[in-house]
Amino acid sequence: MKIAKKQFGSSQKLLTLIVLAAFGSAHAEEDEVSQLITPESSVSTGLGVATGDSKGRTIFGQYNGLRNNDTNLLLDFNIVKLQKATGLWTKFEGHNLGLDNRELSFSQNKQGDWKYDFEYSEIVRHDPRTINTGLLNAGTTTPTVVSLTAPVTGTDLNLEIKRKELSVGAEKWLTPKLMFEANAKNEDRNGARLSGTGIACMPPGFSSIPCSSLAAAMLMLPEPINSVTKQFEAKLNYSGEKFMVSWGYYGSFFTNANGSMNPTVNGNLVNPDGTTLDTSVSPGNTLAGYLQQSVALSPDNQAQQLYVSGNYAFTPTTRSTFKYAYTHATQNQDFGSVGLIGAPAGVSNLGGVLDSNVAQLGVTALPMVKLSVLGNLHYEDKADKTPLALYSGAYTNDLNSSKKLTGKLEASYRLPDNLRATLGLDYASVHRDLPVSTAAVLNAALPPLSGLREDTKEIGYRAELRRSLSETINAAISYEQTKRNGGSWLNIGPLNPVGTYPMTMLDRKRDKVKVSADWTPIDKLSLQFMFEDGKDSYTGPTDKGFRDTGMRTYGVDAALNLSQKWKLTGYVNRGNQTLHVDHNIGYMAELENVNTGIDIGVVGKLNSRLETGGDVSYMKDSNRYQQSMATGAPIVGGGLPDVTYSVISLKLYGKYALKDNADIRVDLVHQSVRFDEWTWGYNGTPFAYSDNTTVSMQQNQSVTFLGASYVYKFR
Numbered sequence: 001m002k003i004a005k006k007q008f009g010s011s012q013k014l015l016t017l018i019v020l021a022a023f024g025s026a027h028a029e030e031d032e033v034s035q036l037i038t039p040e041s042s043v044s045t046g047l048g049v050a051t052g053d054s055k056g057r058t059i060f061g062q063y064n065g066l067r068n069n070d071t072n073l074l075l076d077f078n079i080v081k082l083q084k085a086t087g088l089w090t091k092f093e094g095h096n097l098g099l100d101n102r103e104l105s106f107s108q109n110k111q112g113d114w115k116y117d118f119e120y121s122e123i124v125r126h127d128p129r130t131i132n133t134g135l136l137n138a139g140t141t142t143p144t145v146v147s148l149t150a151p152v153t154g155t156d157l158n159l160e161i162k163r164k165e166l167s168v169g170a171e172k173w174l175t176p177k178l179m180f181e182a183n184a185k186n187e188d189r190n191g192a193r194l195s196g197t198g199i200a201c202m203p204p205g206f207s208s209i210p211c212s213s214l215a216a217a218m219l220m221l222p223e224p225i226n227s228v229t230k231q232f233e234a235k236l237n238y239s240g241e242k243f244m245v246s247w248g249y250y251g252s253f254f255t256n257a258n259g260s261m262n263p264t265v266n267g268n269l270v271n272p273d274g275t276t277l278d279t280s281v282s283p284g285n286t287l288a289g290y291l292q293q294s295v296a297l298s299p300d301n302q303a304q305q306l307y308v309s310g311n312y313a314f315t316p317t318t319r320s321t322f323k324y325a326y327t328h329a330t331q332n333q334d335f336g337s338v339g340l341i342g343a344p345a346g347v348s349n350l351g352g353v354l355d356s357n358v359a360q361l362g363v364t365a366l367p368m369v370k371l372s373v374l375g376n377l378h379y380e381d382k383a384d385k386t387p388l389a390l391y392s393g394a395y396t397n398d399l400n401s402s403k404k405l406t407g408k409l410e411a412s413y414r415l416p417d418n419l420r421a422t423l424g425l426d427y428a429s430v431h432r433d434l435p436v437s438t439a440a441v442l443n444a445a446l447p448p449l450s451g452l453r454e455d456t457k458e459i460g461y462r463a464e465l466r467r468s469l470s471e472t473i474n475a476a477i478s479y480e481q482t483k484r485n486g487g488s489w490l491n492i493g494p495l496n497p498v499g500t501y502p503m504t505m506l507d508r509k510r511d512k513v514k515v516s517a518d519w520t521p522i523d524k525l526s527l528q529f530m531f532e533d534g535k536d537s538y539t540g541p542t543d544k545g546f547r548d549t550g551m552r553t554y555g556v557d558a559a560l561n562l563s564q565k566w567k568l569t570g571y572v573n574r575g576n577q578t579l580h581v582d583h584n585i586g587y588m589a590e591l592e593n594v595n596t597g598i599d600i601g602v603v604g605k606l607n608s609r610l611e612t613g614g615d616v617s618y619m620k621d622s623n624r625y626q627q628s629m630a631t632g633a634p635i636v637g638g639g640l641p642d643v644t645y646s647v648i649s650l651k652l653y654g655k656y657a658l659k660d661n662a663d664i665r666v667d668l669v670h671q672s673v674r675f676d677e678w679t680w681g682y683n684g685t686p687f688a689y690s691d692n693t694t695v696s697m698q699q700n701q702s703v704t705f706l707g708a709s710y711v712y713k714f715r
Contacts, residue, residue, distance in 0.1 A: 038715050039080035044665070046074040046709030052702070054158070058128035059673050060703040065099030067126045073098025074709050087111060100124045100162075116170040127159040127194060129680070131220065133693040139192030139222045144264045145291075148692035159222055161191035182234040189229075192222040194695070197263075199290045201283045213283045217269050217291055217690040226257040227298065238310075245310030253302045259338020261295040269690040277690065294339050301352070303329035317366035327356040344389040350397070353385040370414040380404045388436060395440035401433040410462075417467070424462035426482065431455050434490055441492060451541060453505040456486035460510070475517040484508040489541055500545035500584055506538045524561040530554060547580040566604030573597045582630065590626035595619075609657040620646040643677045655711075663711040673701040 050057060050066050061067030075097040081090040087110050095103045101123045109115030134154040136144040148154045169183035198218035235248030265288045269277040279288040307325035314320065331352035335343045362376040384399040391397055410424040432454055435441055441452075460482030468474050485507045512534035519527045531554040538546040555573035562568055579591040596619065603613035627639035650670040655663050676699060680687045686694040 039082055040713055040715055041079040041081070042077065042711055042713045044074070044076045044709045044711045046707060048072045048074050048705060048707035051704045055130060055698050056701050057703050058126065058130075058697060059675070059701055060671050062126050062128055063101065063123060065096060065101040065124070066705065074707055112173060114170075114172045117168070119165075119167045121165050123163050125161045125163075129194065129695050129697045131157040131159065131194070131693065131695050133157055133220060134691060135220070135693065139224050141224050141258050141261050142264070143221055143261070144266055145219055145691050146266050147269060151686055151688045151692045151694045154693070159192050159194060161189060161193055161225055164188045177239050179237045179239075180234075181237065183232075185231040187229045189225050189227050191225050193225065194220070195223040196220045196689070197291060197295060199287055201287065215277055215283050215287060216272055217277060217287045219263070219265075219291060219691060220689045220693045220695065221261060221263055221295070223297065224258045224261060227255065229254050242313040243310065245308065247308050248306070250305040250307070251302070254298070255300045256298050258297050259299065259333065260297055260340055262339060263292055263295070265292055270688070270692060271690075294341070296338075296340055299331055299333040299338070299350075301329065301331040303327055319364050321360070321362040323358070323360040325356075325358045329354040329356070342392065344391060347389045351387045355383045355385060357381045371411065373411045374408075375410075376408045378406045384433070390438065396436055396438040398435050398439050398441065399433060403431040405429045418469075420466045422462070422464040422466070426460035426462065428458040429456070451489035451491050451501050453486045453489055456484055456505055458482055458484035472520045473517065476515070478514045480510070480512040482510045501540045503538065503546045506540045506546060509537045511535050526559050528557040544582050544584040547582055549580070550578040552576045562604070566602065568600070568602050570600040571597070586630050587635065588628045588630055592624040592626070594622045594624070610654065612652075612654045614650070614652040617649045618647070620644065641678055641682075643679070644674070646674045648672045661713045663713070665709045665711055667705070667707045669705040671703050675699045
């Protein structure tokens, strides 16, 4: 069973490395040789039991297949066969076959001649939140909204998305230097995910909604999912003494059986202040009419690409890389076929066309024994050729053409006293097409942005000094600074001259410093240290919008060989990110994210038959929302509370060898989660939609999983 692969990915990788290290490189080499000569197969079967109920396992069981059932079958197999006479390898694997994230694969190959493989996998994403609602036909294209008399008086609804993926691949060496590869993948997605729609009346002159009373409605309408994505790739690879090149084709085709969602509102709704929104009279009937309009879902689309890439060795010390790719993407699904109306006269589909050209060229060289240099140039041209049309009778669809050029130059030189110095230069420029005069962004009465920029350029400098201080200590320090500026601004908000501007177009200065060190004070102990600090400062036509962002991370990793049979590892990491924004309506936001991670693991052998290991980890992620008025006055009520998420995990395993070819393995996993947030509820009061639908999650969750398996090995 591969439970840890889905739920504890990074920790499982660390534990795997610990296991390999515990047995030593010599043992690993012996096992590798043994696998090449007489490969080993295995079958594992057992049972796993998880405590609690499905609501108490929403985070733990979001992807690993342990959400719904208390008891699960654990079944895995790995069959590997080698026909020594012909050199034919056959592999047949199955993992998590008793769970809803099962995987199967089959392959055969003759090394240096041919290969083919089949892979099938399933995974279910269980939404961690529970919805209490009166909605009928939830998760379909025709939901019916039925208001509850009060919040939490309806039926619980659990949303999930199931993915089924089948892929086929093959490769064949046509000559000793020429190989053909091809693969195809088909992914089906079915289910529903949390989504919704809403609308509000505004005073006359501020909205196109023909109602003047201040009323609003918001509905929870799960997005129905029933789509297929097909991907194909074929390429021809040539490998010579100095020249390697690949020519290829890649295609992606997305089809959605659900083109639109058509909700029905049955009865009255509730205003944000708790009063009744009568849908039979104005403004309630006006809002209800908007809420019952067709909601467009993801349309069918496709993209096809032709590419060539490779490298060339001019000399043994000078090599180049290159790539060119042309992509043609379209989206032309008929509006009427999916139930959408109101398109411009004579326009039956978007007619979306996006053509992209990408070119890259790089060179690396060693002109001197002590000097290495590299250069890289990357160009991307995206041409949006979608026809312009007036949608909703007033505004033109927006086009997104752009040209980007990035480049890098770097040189490293080995100095005396075990020093190595590196200097680098980075360049980036972007040219964007501005929207036409009839685009919505240029015509709104209160545009969300005040200006746009066609061109921005960025130049950066990097310097690093690395030194071996002794046989046991290596250290490095680097500094980076980049500056971005651009051309003149197009004013799109004459009624709001102190508004905000896109952060990706603002002038920006970035400073970053990084320090790292490796230290091995004794043969059995190794330590790695890391510290990184950076800040982005933004300036624009006004002092509103983004002011600055910052980041700081530091950590220590350690590995200790307690003996030949036991090894201890651990790490401590902490990161901090800040964001300061001056809003154009007069308040200051100081946002901060703090992330802390601690992990300690041990693995070893108690005797020749019993192997054991464990890992305990702690992670806390905290989002802080500090607010104040631009005048310096405090926010009434103190602003928004923090949102924190913390996890404590304990993982233990033991494997006992009954015989040379049979093991008993026991896994114990305990996870405690605490999630404090105000997004869907605060102080015990859930957020309620206009039909009294609520969304909630058990914020304190504790789960213990115990699994036992019998492993039979054979050759």
